[in-house]
Amino acid sequence: MVFCGMKTIFVKKLGKTMNDDSFFMKRALMEAQKAFEAGEVPIGAIITCKGQIVGRGHNLTETLNDVTAHAEMQAITSAANTLGGKYLNECTLYVTVEPCAMCAGAIGWAQIGKLVYGADDDKRGYTHYAPHALHPKTIVEKGLMAEECAQLMKSFFQQRRE
Ligand SMILES: [Zn+2]
Numbered sequence: 001m002v003f004c005g006m007k008t009i010f011v012k013k014l015g016k017t018m019n020d021d022s023f024f025m026k027r028a029l030m031e032a033q034k035a036f037e038a039g040e041v042p043i044g045a046i047i048t049c050k051g052q053i054v055g056r057g058h059n060l061t062e063t064l065n066d067v068t069a070h071a072e073m074q075a076i077t078s079a080a081n082t083l084g085g086k087y088l089n090e091c092t093l094y095v096t097v098e099p100c101a102m103c104a105g106a107i108g109w110a111q112i113g114k115l116v117y118g119a120d121d122d123k124r125g126y127t128h129y130a131p132h133a134l135h136p137k138t139i140v141e142k143g144l145m146a147e148e149c150a151q152l153m154k155s156f157f158q159q160r161r162e
Contacts, residue, residue: 021094021116024048025145028094028118031058031071032152038063042152045075045095047088047112054091055079071095072103076110087111089137096149098125098142104133114139118149 024046031044035058047055057074061067072095080086092114099107099117104126107115115138126133134140 020048020051021141021144024053024092024094025096025116025118025149027053027056028071028096029145029148029152031056032096032149035059035071036152036156042156043071043095043097045071045093047075047079047091047093049079049083049088049091054082068102070100070103072099073106076106076112080110089113089135092116094144096145097121097153098127100124101126101130101133104130107138108134111135112138114141116141116144118142118144119146119153 028044028046031046032042033044035044036042040059040062042059044058045056046053055075055078057071057078059071060069060074063069072093075093075095076088079088079091083091087110089111090113093107093112094116095103096118098119098121099115100121101124112135115134117140120142122128
């Protein structure tokens with residue numbers, strides 16, 4: 001369900017009752033918080049299948065000394081291990097920040113059914129560099145809890161400058 005402008009109102013209105021998407025985005029934010037506390041760029045991801053969390057991950061590029069260790073990549077590997085299959089077409093991926101071109105490629109390879117992301121990434125987001133990287137059947141929803149997701153990034157980079 002994407003109503004563009006309506007979407008934010010819809011989510012805000014639900015408030016305490018919380019729909020599933022907000023519930024899982026909060027879990028993704030908790031993953032992002034773990035990254036924050038480890039001195040990693042705070043991005044978190046959750047993968048669900050039929051309402052159950054089957055994969056999770058947060059950015060680990062510093063810890064693993066690996067530029068490919070983005071939250072989405074960790075979550076995709078973790079979900080494939082849980083489910084015992086590499087295609088995730090019945091899964092939803094929640095990620096706090098718009099995926100980069102590399103992760104969008106991986107999301108495409110995994111054939112993720114639905115992608116929900118929070119904050120836009122105007123510098124590295126896939127929509128700017130690889131808008132067709134996702135599988136054509138993947139449903140995309142953006143802007144869910146975008147403020148909270150962006151705020152965590154802002155605090156991280158502010159703290160690093162101090
Ligand atoms: Zn990425």
